[in-house]
Amino acid sequence: MQRCELLTPAAADVPEQVIGDVLGRAARLGPADPLVRTVTPHEERVWTAAGLLADAERVAAGLLARHDPGARIATCLVNGPEAVLLQFGVALAGMVLVPVNPRSRGPELEHALRLSGAEAVYAAEDAAGDPAADLAAEVAGRLPALREVHRCTGDWRALRHDRTVDLPTVPPQGLAQIQFTSGTTGRAKGVQITHSGMVATSHAFRDRIGLPEGGVWVNPMPLFHTAGNVLGVMGALWQRCEHVVVAFEPARVLELITQHRATLLSAAPTLLDLLMARPEIGQADLSSLRVVFTGGQTVSPGFVDRVESAFAAPLITTFGMTETCGSALLPAPTDPDPVRRTTVGRPLAGTGVRIATPDGVPAAPGEVGELWLRGERLTPGYYRDPEATAAAIDPGGWLHTGDLAVMDAAGACRIVGRLKDMIKTGGENVSPEEVEEAVVSHPSVARAAVVGAPDERWGELVVAFVVPEPGAAIDPAELERHCRARLSPFKVPRAWRALEELPMTASTKVQRAELRRMAAADPALRPAVAP
Structure with missing residues (x-):
């Protein structure tokens, strides 16, 4: 490689193009397989693949009884059965999910609901002490498009409709979600995410991890972000493993890893720090783990060593953004130690990468430049914000991440900073x-x-x-x-x-x-x- 630009081809011969296809595949290949386990303070529930498909279809039927395909349906929920069923139900109904942080304050929630044009919001009665449902009801009076505020108490059965309906045909490039960036300044932008983007990213993520089908994935990452609902929910669906969805509580997560013999743990670096600080980690049986996955911020080689020592499994760190469906670059668990300890790996399938000089041309190996990304699975832009879209995505289709990176001769990238943070x-x-x-x-x-x-x-x-x-x-x-x-x-x-x-x-x-x-x-x- 003379210059730092790579294009990793998309996976071939993958007939599944929309979210419903992947759920249908799991139900067809192993209808009795345990597919999702939700753990809440009130209930622990397991869905088989066939059962999850059936309940998701009934949720879709309930939505279609009140809304047309294309409607924006917002959620403001903690990890639990309602978040999972609405993610699938909205997708099967051909509607657009707008997942919002349940800890949002009034102005943040109102901005997300107003910009997206949400017709309904499903909000937690109580999200870790924050009355998300009360806030949703309060802002609803100022939002003409918002017709329904549903208070969610953990009773997922209330989401289901008692009649079957014909589900619409969903186009692969159709909008699946609008997710809001967690920017540190200014109003959050609504990132458009397509069905094909979610399907291709989660498939490529599953392939790079390289675990055999089956197993157990413990996922305390919030389902209102791509790490939780693309890499987690959809990645586990491709894996056809038991996906344990739980809100983060350190002692509970360690208990679930031990109890269910987890093969993969997904947690942000901050969450891993909190897990390693718990006294219970010394008594927890973590021997079943094959991979620990993290992302969201750069980590030091020393941090990698601490995690791998604590969990006795390789740590892989992704570079991803909401705009890339959560992951763009990722090492494999089998990569050499220097790659896993110091880089975010190589581009996933269907991803173009350029390390760009200030003139926009590819840098030389080892030269610092801005990380640019391209590919059909990336966002088409920001919802109702053409100026922000034009500022982030150039006419050639390159997404300018604002991150500074170095690529080695083998194509592995190391993040070295942010342009604006330098x-x-x-x-x-x-x-x-x-x-x-x-x-x-x-x-x-x-x-x-x-x-x-x-x-x-x-x-x-x-x-x-x-x-x-x-x-x-x-x-x-x-x-x-x-x-x-x-x-x-x-x-x-x-x-x-x-x-x-x-x-x-x-x-x-x-x-x-x-x-x-x-x-x-x-x-x-x-x-x-x-x-």
Whole structure:
């Protein structure tokens, strides 16, 4: 490979093109196979493949009795049976699912419902103390399109219709979902996701993981994001395994892995940290695990080592966005250690990748550039926002991710930062991720995030926010010595702030914009001696 541009062909001879096809395939190949297990405080329920298809069709019938195909149906639900059945029921009815974080505040929920034009919303009566259903009822009066607010209490049976109906034919390029990005600034954009995009991504994800059919996937990732409902729900459907859907609670997740002999665990890095901090992990039998899957943020080689030591299974880390149905690049569990520990792997099937120079041409291997992605399974754009679409996707169909990456000669990519997050100090560029990797390699640090604080002389100063390991204390002088042994002097943080936890978005990404605001507003973070 002379230049950093790859196109991985889409998988051939895959007749399933829409969500209903994949569900039908599972029911045809193994009707009695356990396919979904939902675990809630009220009930633990298992659906066979045939039973899930039948109930999903009855949910679709209920929706079609009140709405036309194409209608936007919003959900504001925690992980549970209602979220799973509505995901499939809406798809079979030829409608568009609008999954919204049940912890959303009023303005966020109203924005999602208004922009999508949702006709109905199914909202949790109580989502971890947040009255999502009350909020939905409150904003409904200001939304003429919103005709129905359904309060969900865990009784999934109420979703089913008692009559069968003819289900519509759904086109592969038809809109399946509108998911809202968890941007740190500005109003969230509605990402359009097609049936074929979800089907192709989950198929490619399943293939790259490489596990044999069957097994048990434990998935505490929220189903209102692509990691939960594309890679999780749809990936497990292709795998024809038992998919254990549960809201994240560390002790419960560890118990489920042990009890059901899980072969795959899906969890964001923050959730893995919380699992590893639990005393129960020492007694949990995790020997059945074959893969631990994560994503949503870059992780250090040291973090990979900690996870693999704790779970005795390879950790694979994806690069993905809502715009890519959750995954674009992914290592295989069998890849060599350097690939799994330091990269996000190679492009999935049906994905074009370019590491672009500032001129937009492919970079040379090892050269830093912006990560561009292309392929039919990616989003066609942002709903009712042509300006944002044009800003993100160029006329050649390339999605400009805003992430900086390096590709090696074998096509594996390493994420090295964000264009907008790059710190410029004294005329030098500093990648926050590089500094964070050095900081978290100190035994007293559990997590770290690095941002720039404005400075008249230097442009920006490097500031580190750190979360200490339990029982540890942060010693700025010691951390500075530690970093100076690993980084060029201009990259070493000039100020340090200890936090109990880093501010995170709903999809567990660090809110760098909030940290930049904190750094700019707090004069105590300014160093006494300039770098």
